[in-house]
Amino acid sequence: MHADQPVEQERLDKVVVEIDQQLENAKDAYAQAHSETRAVEGNYIANTSINTFEVDDAMETNAEIQQQRNIVARVTETENIMRKTVDTLTMLRPSPYFGRVDIDEEGDQESLYIGLASVQDKSGDFLVYDWRAPISGIYYNGTLGKVSYPTPMGEQDAELLKKRQFTIADAKIVNMFDTNETVGDEMLQYALGQQNDLTMRNIVATIQQEQNQIIRDTTSDLLVVQGVAGSGKTSAILQRIAFLLFHAREELNSDQIVLFSPNRLFSSYIADVLPSLGERNMRQVTLAEFFSARLQGLQVQTLFERYETGQNTVSDASLQVREVLEDATILDALTAFVEQLTPTTLRFDNIYFEDDVFFSKEAMTLLFAEFSSNYSVRERIQMTQKRLMERLNNRIDALVDEDWVLEALNNLDDQQYRDLLGDELAEQVAEEEEMGDAIDVAAKRYLEREFQVVDDALYNMHFFDIYNQYGDFLAYMANQRPAEAEWWLSKRDRFLRELEYHRIDLEDAAPMLFLRDLITGGGTNKSMFYVFVDEMQDYTMAQLLYLKHAFPAAKFTVLGDAEQALFREVETPAALLAKYTAAFKATKPNLITLNKAYRSTQEIMDFAKALLPDGDNIMAFTRPGGKPALYITDTTGVADELWRQVDALRQDHNTVAILTKTQPEAEAVYRMLRKYPEKFQLLQASDRTRTSNLVVMPIYLAKGLEFDAVIGYDVSQTNYPDSEATGLLYTLASRAMHALTLISVGPVSSLIRQVQDTLEIHAFGE
Numbered sequence: 001m002h003a004d005q006p007v008e009q010e011r012l013d014k015v016v017v018e019i020d021q022q023l024e025n026a027k028d029a030y031a032q033a034h035s036e037t038r039a040v041e042g043n044y045i046a047n048t049s050i051n052t053f054e055v056d057d058a059m060e061t062n063a064e065i066q067q068q069r070n071i072v073a074r075v076t077e078t079e080n081i082m083r084k085t086v087d088t089l090t091m092l093r094p095s096p097y098f099g100r101v102d103i104d105e106e107g108d109q110e111s112l113y114i115g116l117a118s119v120q121d122k123s124g125d126f127l128v129y130d131w132r133a134p135i136s137g138i139y140y141n142g143t144l145g146k147v148s149y150p151t152p153m154g155e156q157d158a159e160l161l162k163k164r165q166f167t168i169a170d171a172k173i174v175n176m177f178d179t180n181e182t183v184g185d186e187m188l189q190y191a192l193g194q195q196n197d198l199t200m201r202n203i204v205a206t207i208q209q210e211q212n213q214i215i216r217d218t219t220s221d222l223l224v225v226q227g228v229a230g231s232g233k234t235s236a237i238l239q240r241i242a243f244l245l246f247h248a249r250e251e252l253n254s255d256q257i258v259l260f261s262p263n264r265l266f267s268s269y270i271a272d273v274l275p276s277l278g279e280r281n282m283r284q285v286t287l288a289e290f291f292s293a294r295l296q297g298l299q300v301q302t303l304f305e306r307y308e309t310g311q312n313t314v315s316d317a318s319l320q321v322r323e324v325l326e327d328a329t330i331l332d333a334l335t336a337f338v339e340q341l342t343p344t345t346l347r348f349d350n351i352y353f354e355d356d357v358f359f360s361k362e363a364m365t366l367l368f369a370e371f372s373s374n375y376s377v378r379e380r381i382q383m384t385q386k387r388l389m390e391r392l393n394n395r396i397d398a399l400v401d402e403d404w405v406l407e408a409l410n411n412l413d414d415q416q417y418r419d420l421l422g423d424e425l426a427e428q429v430a431e432e433e434e435m436g437d438a439i440d441v442a443a444k445r446y447l448e449r450e451f452q453v454v455d456d457a458l459y460n461m462h463f464f465d466i467y468n469q470y471g472d473f474l475a476y477m478a479n480q481r482p483a484e485a486e487w488w489l490s491k492r493d494r495f496l497r498e499l500e501y502h503r504i505d506l507e508d509a510a511p512m513l514f515l516r517d518l519i520t521g522g523g524t525n526k527s528m529f530y531v532f533v534d535e536m537q538d539y540t541m542a543q544l545l546y547l548k549h550a551f552p553a554a555k556f557t558v559l560g561d562a563e564q565a566l567f568r569e570v571e572t573p574a575a576l577l578a579k580y581t582a583a584f585k586a587t588k589p590n591l592i593t594l595n596k597a598y599r600s601t602q603e604i605m606d607f608a609k610a611l612l613p614d615g616d617n618i619m620a621f622t623r624p625g626g627k628p629a630l631y632i633t634d635t636t637g638v639a640d641e642l643w644r645q646v647d648a649l650r651q652d653h654n655t656v657a658i659l660t661k662t663q664p665e666a667e668a669v670y671r672m673l674r675k676y677p678e679k680f681q682l683l684q685a686s687d688r689t690r691t692s693n694l695v696v697m698p699i700y701l702a703k704g705l706e707f708d709a710v711i712g713y714d715v716s717q718t719n720y721p722d723s724e725a726t727g728l729l730y731t732l733a734s735r736a737m738h739a740l741t742l743i744s745v746g747p748v749s750s751l752i753r754q755v756q757d758t759l760e761i762h763a764f765g766e
């Protein structure tokens with residue numbers, strides 16, 4: 001036991017007493033605020049529901065309602081604040097802090113304790129500092145000696161005299177030690193040695209120096225993080241979100257942050273991290289979900305579907321076309337295409353009302369042609385839209401006196417009529433008896449409602465046929481690149497064919513959306529302040545550019561690991577940064593490279609690194625375990641062997657995953673294991689949650705996830721014949737925290753044979 005532990009425990013006890021006191025007060029205040037809210041709300045409902053029936057009181061009621069509303073808003077806010085205080089104190093109580101730094105500022109010595117949130121005593125002194133406070137940075141960044149931290153007046157120098165770490169549970173110090181490391185190895189060893197559960201944990205107590213740079217970067221407009229598997233990229237960005245929310249509490253809320261995640265399982269895997277830090281989760285979406293939402297009615301191919309359909313079945317020709325569609329330069333090609341569109345090559349589409357053409361495409365073409373070509377196509381389209389809206393209004397005005405409209409009004413009951421006019425107007429009418437005017441207003445509103453579909457179609461610019469326009473673009477590309485003309489035309493044919501089934505290839509989604517937005521000038525969401533893209537290596541430049549276009553006000557953090565690419569060649573971090581900086585037109589780009597892998601044991605990382613041509617750059621955190629094992633079997637023995645391995649691993653480990661190359665293979669394994677006593681969960685791309693500790697799934701679906709033990713199913717030469725699969729095997733191996741077992745049905749892949757020294761090999765029957 002550390003000599004200071006009793007003294008520290010005494011201090012901890014005092015802090016806990018203070019927390020208990022504050023918690024009690026906060027609970028009382030919350031209860032009071034809660035009942036006040038209920039009372040005010042009750043009063044508000046009673047007031048509003050009585051007075052609206054008294055016509056004479058209408059005006060007064062409005063003012064009163066407004067006043068009542070303000071009161072409700074105020075008391076609700078107080079209630080929310082009190083609830084948050086109760087939640088924070090409850091969260092802190094079992095483990096109020098995890099670190100202490102002693103600093104000397106020009107002779108003034110002070111001990112600061114760092115925890116998940118701040119606690120102040122009655123006199124305003126900090127008993128605990130929030131880990132995100134500027135001064136807390138010292139805990140993560142400094143080694144003993146000279147340090148500095150940011151203050152509103154600039155950097156403040158200090159001398160760091162001591163750094164102490166605690167493991168506290170149930171308000172008792174379990175362990176503590178002093179360290180000179182940034183954050184000591186012992187604590188990290190302990191954290192990494194834990195068994196895994198179904199959800200990710202926060203790393204707040206053991207954030208490493210280079211991760212801290214990611215978390216505390218508030219200046220870059222583009223932050224690129226290249227980090228090897230298990231280097232804590234995902235952990236760091238979640239901490240970063242908590243940090244950003246803390247630092248811009250007034251201006252930023254969780255809804256203004258969106259994370260593009262690799263799959264739905266990942267979303268639920270990380271869902272507990274921010275709440276465990278006392279913050280609300282940001283929005284999360286997968287790329288396919290995002291595209292599908294913007295291309296309503298079309299099913300956008302996912303990356304996994306593309307992978308499952310197999311690279312091999314795609315011809316060289318379509319690969320070349322695909323490469324162009326996925327490159328950043330596609331935006332220039334689309335812009336050039338749009339600029340050369342004419343009234344006749346723009347694909348206008350009829351707007352229908354109850355099966356009849358309301359505005360014909362011919363009329364639109366004529367209208368568009370009236371505007372000078374000095375204006376851009378986008379401007380002319382917007383002018384056309386405006387004109388069509390005017391025409392709709394004129395048509396409505398002309399119909400106001402029609403008999404059928406008056407008849408329709410006569411058939412409305414009182415309430416419907418009132419709804420149409422709105423309460424206020426209905427009351428004025430009743431008082432002033434200006435029936436004539438009222439009927440005109442009612443007729444107009446009635447017609448506006450009737451023609452709402454037309455109005456919506458105009459507003460949303462559904463008056464041109466974006467799909468065929470995009471088909472034309474593909475044909476236009478044939479002319480731009482004569483050598484490959486037929487490839488473009490066959491791409492166009494495939495596009496139109498797929499369209500009939502309401503499907504669209506992944507590579508077409510970003511260019512088609514770009515095309516739509518270039519023509520309409522829409523598609524941007526300025527309310528997002530931060531966009532995070534995880535697994536950046538699986539995004540094309542065209543897709544990233546589209547995200548940049550869709551969220552013009554956002555700062556971007558893109559992170560990933562080039563080595564884990566599903567399709568692409570590995571790129572150096574510097575090349576990546578240069579590419580992204582140019583594409584994003586970033587003025588303050590920043591690149592952070594993480595080379596230290598924390599997830600897996602040393603032996604697992606030794607194997608994973610050896611698979612890669614440049615794996616030497618990866619440093620494994622020193623945490624010893626067993627060598628990964630390779631079992632070679634045959635088709636008749638594989639089921640028993642697989643079960644034997646699962647059974648052995650589950651004795652020592654909490655989560656065990658069998659990872660396969662494809663979904664059909666995962667299904668086959670799942671069926672194979674049905675006769676054994678344990679139940680497995682078979683996971684597929686549409687699944688949102690993992691409910692079992694024993695799972696079977698394809699490797700690409702396990703991206704971003706981790707398990708105590710991993711079994712790589714069928715790493716044979718037949719399954720992994722060439723070096724293209726290196727990234728997959730590396731991803732597979734690096735999902736394992738403590739144990740990795742490989743099973744090969746028949747001769748093992750040469751990729752693995754080359755690194756057999758890193759494995760413990762068991763041939764048939766051993």
Ligand SMILES: Nc1ncnc2c1ncn2[C@@H]1O[C@H](COP(=O)(O)OP(=O)(O)OP(=O)(O)O)[C@@H](O)[C@H]1O
Pocket residue numbers: 188191192201203206207208211227228229230231232233234235236560561598599703704705706734
């Ligand atoms: N500073 C840290 N303290 C404690 N644990 C850490 C730290 N950094 C990383 N880890 C642990 O290492 C594992 C890997 O982290 P994470 O999933 O964030 O890495 P990643 O870089 O996103 O991995 P991948 O690219 O392989 O999906 C997690 O279990 C995480 O808790």
